[in-house]
Amino acid sequence: MLLAPLAPPRSVVAGKGYWTRLLPLLAALACVTRVPSFLGRLWNPDEGYLAVQARILARGGQLYETVVDRKPPLLPWLYEAVFGVFGSGSLTPVRVLAVLAQLATAVTLASIARGRWGDSAGRTAGALYLLVSVGLNPEDAQAATFEVFILPATAAAMWCADRRRWGAAGVAVACALLTKQTGGAVLLPVVYLLNRYGGPRASPLRLAAGVALPVLGAALVTDPAGFAFWTVTGSGAYASFTGSELHVLVRALTNSAILATACAGLLPPVARALRIARTGAADLWLWLAASAVAVTVGFHFFGHYFLQLTPPLALLATAALQVLPRERTAVAVRTSACVCALFLAWGLLAPRPELAHAQRLATALAHRTQPGDRVLVWGIHPETYWLADRAPATRYLTAGLLTNFSGGRDGPEVGEKYAVEGTWPVFRAELADRAPDLVVDDSRGKPYGPDRVPTLRRLLMAGYEQVDEVDGAVVYARVPGE
Structure with missing residues (x-):
């Protein structure tokens, strides 16, 4: 035995x-x-x-x-x-x-x-x-x-x-x-x-x-x-x-x-x-x-x-x-x-470049917003919200839930139609109820960028202007009066 x-x-x-x-x-x-x-x-x-x-x-x-x-x-x-x-x-x-x-x-x-x-x-x-x-x-x-x-x-x-x-x-x-x-x-x-x-x-x-x-x-x-x-x-x-x-x-x-x-x-x-x-x-x-x-x-x-x-x-x-x-x-x-x-x-x-990126981005967000402001970080690094001590503009803390990228997808099945069922109507309602004061496109060439997400692209074109760029992440501020 x-x-x-x-x-x-x-x-x-x-x-x-x-x-x-x-x-x-x-x-x-x-x-x-x-x-x-x-x-x-x-x-x-x-x-x-x-x-x-x-x-x-x-x-x-x-x-x-x-x-x-x-x-x-x-x-x-x-x-x-x-x-x-x-x-x-x-x-x-x-x-x-x-x-x-x-x-x-x-x-x-x-x-x-x-x-x-x-x-x-x-x-x-x-x-x-x-x-x-x-x-x-x-x-x-x-x-x-x-x-x-x-x-x-x-x-x-x-x-x-x-x-x-x-x-x-x-x-x-x-x-x-x-x-x-x-x-x-x-x-x-x-x-x-x-x-x-x-x-x-x-x-x-x-x-x-x-x-x-x-x-x-x-x-x-x-x-x-x-x-x-x-x-x-x-x-x-x-x-x-x-x-x-x-x-x-x-x-x-x-x-x-x-x-x-x-x-x-x-x-x-x-x-x-x-x-x-x-x-x-x-x-x-x-x-x-x-x-x-x-x-x-x-x-x-x-x-x-x-x-x-x-x-x-x-x-x-x-x-x-x-x-x-x-x-x-x-x-x-x-x-x-x-x-x-x-x-x-x-x-x-071991170096930790992604953490360093999130820290630099959080510093930029904190500098451009007030503690009561809400921001939208369009990416897969929700720690940016925590590091900046800013409230997210949506219940969906990563773009992955809205595009299916969170599973490490590298191309074909990423986009709005692959999102968790029912998330986009809720997401649109949240942004319509209170638009974020700052939006960060942290996709950095990944397949969930605004060029492949029409709703996000329309949001940025309708009411935001680019104000900064941090390590490839593009920062947009809301245009006054929009």
């Missing part, structure tokens, strides 16, 4: 001081691996989108009504709560929470591994996870966005299922699902464990209730129709890669190669164990497979999607190391540590 029984042995005797020794070590490692995340104001547009959403919500906005996104509400609410306590001028408090999320994931994986294979395995799983958790492009691995906050909930779902706590497992699945839809993939291995372990007849009902009730509550707290549309039914065009096949394929292969490099210490023991034994922890393989499907859904393969693979990979590597010579564990940890150091150096030293 490759692995110990799936359920945590009831006879496991807690080693004296085990957690008091392990927790500080994992906490220190979590802090070290997240050091680059505290450098600079933003890592990617997702952080900017969440920050702008949180400001709008804090000022009385309504999710899926006065501000919209394709994501569930849990992380915008978390950002809003953090801003309410610490102010909205910095993401440092959110990044501290991201460190705690990574630590919670590592501790939970350590507990799962310890219950199955013993004390040493727990230490190995926790350490390996944190070492590979930064193994992507820094803008994907270091940002305090959706995938980082999915992971503690998915690990908790598996931990609860391991202990036959089906109601709690369902709640954990719901928390992952309400952070990002693909977090619900962990339900598949949880259901497998439910079927494997059996139990009282009420167990499936407890699991189902644990998943359904929080999701239903979130829908009712927001707007049920808007919640369903923006998180499920309204993203058909986004989940297609027609016309961008090569673009998407290159991204998928690139990010797969980067993660494989980060997992250089994990993959060899897994491959070796597979050669010498065919049996294993089916739930962990199922978890990995479900996470791989979650990465694939939508056919975009952005780097941060791949973070969802790291917890099952860490546990599978830990499982494989149990049947290999003891020195292989040390080799796996050392290799992972060395590769982690390279990724940390990348995070510390």
Whole structure:
């Protein structure tokens, strides 16, 4: 057998001081691996989108009504709560929470591994996870966005299922699902464990209730129709890669190669164990497979999607190391540590030209407007609104929702007719009700520029004049009297 029984042995005797020794070590490692995340104001547009959403919500906005996104509400609410306590001028408090999320994931994986294979395995799983958790492009691995906050909930779902706590497992699945839809993939291995372990007849009902009730509550707290549309039914065009096949394929292969490099210490023991034994922890393989499907859904393969693979990979590597010579564990940890150091150096030293552009553009916007003015940034960098501390003129924070460019489209399926259904009538009504004081065309040659968007072109021609240009972004001010 490759692995110990799936359920945590009831006879496991807690080693004296085990957690008091392990927790500080994992906490220190979590802090070290997240050091680059505290450098600079933003890592990617997702952080900017969440920050702008949180400001709008804090000022009385309504999710899926006065501000919209394709994501569930849990992380915008978390950002809003953090801003309410610490102010909205910095993401440092959110990044501290991201460190705690990574630590919670590592501790939970350590507990799962310890219950199955013993004390040493727990230490190995926790350490390996944190070492590979930064193994992507820094803008994907270091940002305090959706995938980082999915992971503690998915690990908790598996931990609860391991202990036959089906109601709690369902709640954990719901928390992952309400952070990002693909977090619900962990339900598949949880259901497998439910079927494997059996139990009282009420167990499936407890699991189902644990998943359904929080999701239903979130829908009712927001707007049920808007919640369903923006998180499920309204993203058909986004989940297609027609016309961008090569673009998407290159991204998928690139990010797969980067993660494989980060997992250089994990993959060899897994491959070796597979050669010498065919049996294993089916739930962990199922978890990995479900996470791989979650990465694939939508056919975009952005780097941060791949973070969802790291917890099952860490546990599978830990499982494989149990049947290999003891020195292989040390080799796996050392290799992972060395590769982690390279990724940390990348995070510390890599240039971030898009952030510099957004900062310069935000400075220009702040200079040309007053705090009460509304602006329209026609681009895919919503962080400009946050950096400039100016309110957006529309609920649609990126041009992607109005043109389908947000999925990384590189040509054919970009334009007004590919927008999210029903967005253009709302957008026109918003601009007619109160025209923006400043409009920024930040398309910079991308296929969603005004030359391909007639409504925006007519708006600019009817009432605006060019007043500035910042790194290729064209700034338009409203003509007096228009």
